[in-house]
Amino acid sequence: MSIRTPVVVIAFAVVASAAPAAAQQTVSEVLSFLLTNRSIPTGDFVQDARAAAATRDTISTFLLVELGTLPVTSSASAFTYRLDRNLGTVVRSSDSFGPFLAERSLTSGLLRGSLALTYQAASFDTVDGRSLTDGTLVATASRLRGVAQPFDVEALSLDLDTKTMTLVGNLGVADRFDIGVALPFVSLSLNGRRVDTYRGTALVQATGSASASGPGDLLIRGKYNVLRRTGSGLAVGGEARLPTGDAQNLLGTGEASIKPRVIASVERDRVALHGDFGYTMGGLADELDYGGAITVTGTPRLTLVGEIAGRRLSSAGRLTETTEPHPALVGVDTIRLTSIEGATERLVGLVGFKWNIAGTLLLSANVMRPLTSAGLNARWMSTIAFDYSFEP
Amino acid sequence: MDKPDASPWPHGSEAPVVIALTDDERLHPMDAFADEWPQAERPQQEESTVYERVPATPPATRDVRTAPPVQPEIWRSQVWPVRRWAVVLAASVVVYTATTLVLMRITPRGPIATANERSAQSKQAVPLMPEAVAVSAMPRPAAVAAAPEPAAVVAIATSTAEEPKTRAVVAIRESRRDAPPVRSDPPVQRVSVSRPRTAEPLPIAEAPVAPLPASPLPPAALAAEPRRVVDVPASPPRPEAIAAPVPRRSSPEAAIQTVLTRYQTAYRNLDAVAARAVWPSVDTKALGKAFDRLERQDVTFDSCAIAVSDIGAVASCEGFARYVPRVGNKAPHDDRRQWDFTLSRVDDIWQIDTVSAR
Numbered sequence: 001m002s003i004r005t006p007v008v009v010i011a012f013a014v015v016a017s018a019a020p021a022a023a024q025q026t027v028s029e030v031l032s033f034l035l036t037n038r039s040i041p042t043g044d045f046v047q048d049a050r051a052a053a054a055t056r057d058t059i060s061t062f063l064l065v066e067l068g069t070l071p072v073t074s075s076a077s078a079f080t081y082r083l084d085r086n087l088g089t090v091v092r093s094s095d096s097f098g099p100f101l102a103e104r105s106l107t108s109g110l111l112r113g114s115l116a117l118t119y120q121a122a123s124f125d126t127v128d129g130r131s132l133t134d135g136t137l138v139a140t141a142s143r144l145r146g147v148a149q150p151f152d153v154e155a156l157s158l159d160l161d162t163k164t165m166t167l168v169g170n171l172g173v174a175d176r177f178d179i180g181v182a183l184p185f186v187s188l189s190l191n192g193r194r195v196d197t198y199r200g201t202a203l204v205q206a207t208g209s210a211s212a213s214g215p216g217d218l219l220i221r222g223k224y225n226v227l228r229r230t231g232s233g234l235a236v237g238g239e240a241r242l243p244t245g246d247a248q249n250l251l252g253t254g255e256a257s258i259k260p261r262v263i264a265s266v267e268r269d270r271v272a273l274h275g276d277f278g279y280t281m282g283g284l285a286d287e288l289d290y291g292g293a294i295t296v297t298g299t300p301r302l303t304l305v306g307e308i309a310g311r312r313l314s315s316a317g318r319l320t321e322t323t324e325p326h327p328a329l330v331g332v333d334t335i336r337l338t339s340i341e342g343a344t345e346r347l348v349g350l351v352g353f354k355w356n357i358a359g360t361l362l363l364s365a366n367v368m369r370p371l372t373s374a375g376l377n378a379r380w381m382s383t384i385a386f387d388y389s390f391e392p
Numbered sequence: 393m394d395k396p397d398a399s400p401w402p403h404g405s406e407a408p409v410v411i412a413l414t415d416d417e418r419l420h421p422m423d424a425f426a427d428e429w430p431q432a433e434r435p436q437q438e439e440s441t442v443y444e445r446v447p448a449t450p451p452a453t454r455d456v457r458t459a460p461p462v463q464p465e466i467w468r469s470q471v472w473p474v475r476r477w478a479v480v481l482a483a484s485v486v487v488y489t490a491t492t493l494v495l496m497r498i499t500p501r502g503p504i505a506t507a508n509e510r511s512a513q514s515k516q517a518v519p520l521m522p523e524a525v526a527v528s529a530m531p532r533p534a535a536v537a538a539a540p541e542p543a544a545v546v547a548i549a550t551s552t553a554e555e556p557k558t559r560a561v562v563a564i565r566e567s568r569r570d571a572p573p574v575r576s577d578p579p580v581q582r583v584s585v586s587r588p589r590t591a592e593p594l595p596i597a598e599a600p601v602a603p604l605p606a607s608p609l610p611p612a613a614l615a616a617e618p619r620r621v622v623d624v625p626a627s628p629p630r631p632e633a634i635a636a637p638v639p640r641r642s643s644p645e646a647a648i649q650t651v652l653t654r655y656q657t658a659y660r661n662l663d664a665v666a667a668r669a670v671w672p673s674v675d676t677k678a679l680g681k682a683f684d685r686l687e688r689q690d691v692t693f694d695s696c697a698i699a700v701s702d703i704g705a706v707a708s709c710e711g712f713a714r715y716v717p718r719v720g721n722k723a724p725h726d727d728r729r730q731w732d733f734t735l736s737r738v739d740d741i742w743q744i745d746t747v748s749a750r
């Protein structure tokens with residue numbers, strides 16, 4: 001199989017996935033529209049708009065955080081054979097194809113590279129522990145003071161789906177130094193409905209939908225293998241995100257960021273452990289990333305992966321309800337969904353496999369599940385990838 | 393024709409025959425019974441008398457009473473040596489037949505070949521073929537290790553790639569240093585070599601040894617001043633494995649070259665156990681794992697510089713390695729390499745202590 005075949009396939013997929021952003025209103029505008037109070041007489045529409053904007057921004061941040069959680073690691077090092085000076089023969093660098101989210105310390109080797117195409121789909125159904133889809137997300141409400149249930153409620157339901165196809169390239173510019181690039185193409189669709197329920201009578205107040213697709217933020221990466229002992233070792237790396245994605249359509253953050261990272265790997269015969277720590281500066285918020293992965297070599301061509309990846313965003317905010325007295329009506333409180341400053345802890349678990357179909361072609365698949373309720377969560381998020389490694 | 397038993401005459405005669413006695417018979421009547429006398433007791437006759445004998449009882453009927461014939465000495469001395477030679481000749485034929493059958497084993501060209509064919513093959517010019525390599529080694533296999541201090545030259549030849557790759561022939565010639573070469577009996581043994589994959593023919597001609605102007609190896613690698621530094625070109629690979637006897641190499645350089653060739657063979661066959669035979673300190677597990685990840689490997693030394701000292705030797709070989717991995721790109725990978733070996737002699741057997749490849 002020549003290198004031309006996967007390149008053509010990937011190029012075709014990229015072109016096919018790229019579509020112009022939806023005209024007229026952006027995803028961000030539609031989301032703001034759906035989050036803004038329409039029918040409840042709160043007496044303070046400025047506060048309503050402010051709460052709506054804060055909520056929108058937080059949900060947008062959560063969404064972009066999820067879009068940035070991409071499996072962009074390279075598996076090329078598993079196809080690399082290095083000379084063992086003391087044995088006098090070449091040895092396979094690793095029997096493991098490595099994890100999905102966490103990095104591994106091994107590098108690909110001089111002029112060895114890989115091209116990968118990953119497809120990830122997600123349908124988000126909760127945000128900060130609140131359901132997005134069943135119409136129970138209260139945006140604005142009025143209630144009598146001392147009574148638990150509000151008498152007038154505007155609730156929101158959102159169907160938020162993303163499909164991301166990422167083109168990943170990795171190249172060893174030196175035996176111990178890899179550079180890589182990842183460019184996601186994101187397709188986002190949003191459908192929402194705002195329903196007002198007054199004393200048991202429901203009435204749709206607003207509906208909105210938007211979709212957008214296009215390139216996301218470009219990711220440039222580098223990794224230097226400081227210490228290497230067969231598959232084990234230590235590496236340092238850096239990652240920069242360039243704001244190439246359309247921020248108004250929630251395809252990109254709109255801000256550049258950089259993340260230094262440290263990677264440690266310990267490999268034994270069949271089992272390998274990988275740890276990855278990084279800190280992102282810039283972008284949506286300062287962010288501490290950490291991840292751990294265990295890989296089990298089923299056969300020389302099959303690797304099973306289990307992973308946990310955590311992110312702590314220092315200022316992504318959290319959704320909350322605020323209660324304020326109605327400025328004009330005595331004994332009536334107004335409840336608004338808004339956001340407050342605060343760190344957000346996200347933790348996801350992943351299981352998957354990497355299978356060497358033939359030659360240096362890998363088929364990878366995994367499913368992710370959130371382990372925390374914070375942020376925007378899909379019940380399951382699945383990824384499938386093809387990874388082709390090459391050498392001169 | 394028999395007569396009826398009722399005949400009145402004895403012996404079945406119809407009528408008695410009357411023979412008149414001669415005068416001599418009358419004088420010596422006992423002579424008529426001379427045959428019945430024991431030989432020792434027979435009365436001596438000083439002169440024989442010719443007389444006409446009448447038909448008488450067949451002598452055979454009286455043989456049972458005669459003494460057994462005594463074989464004359466001259467007869468024994470002529471007959472028994474002939475028998476011994478016949479036995480020796482027959483034994484030789486049997487031994488020759490057995491030896492021939494033993495020798496008619498796996499050969500490079502097919503399963504059967506005679507010793508003459510084998511010898512003829514050994515005298516052929518050595519053609520080049522990268523898939524085969526000459527192998528000879530100083531250390532003896534375990535099967536002959538118990539022999540009392542022989543300097544052994546072991547020639548290993550495996551079958552070609554087209555043949556079943558599970559057999560090999562090892563011809564062992566042993567000789568004492570202080571005695572003329574004595575051929576062991578039987579002179580040829582067959583052993584199995586684990587996982588041979590490629591043909592490993594045997595170098596017949598002694599590799600030319602030429603002195604180098606200077607050793608490429610650092611002198612510090614040796615504890616003592618090297619005695620000899622020789623550049624031993626790698627034996628040209630040959631397409632066929634030959635199990636013919638190998639001229640004995642007594643020089644350390646030749647023995648080391650043999651060890652290096654066995655190293656090549658082990659690596660080519662992806663046989664970690666065979667590698668340990670010449671490199672006892674190798675991490676067999678790691679080497680075996682490395683070999684398991686390879687589908688094929690070929691190691692070729694273009695030339696080796698060998699420096700021998702009193703306590704050991706170092707060898708620096710240049711060549712290339714070609715391998716095909718089991719997982720990944722199946723295209724052969726060619727790497728130019730240099731191997732540095734340190735060797736030591738243990739119990740008069742050279743073995744590899746360390747290897748450094750780059």
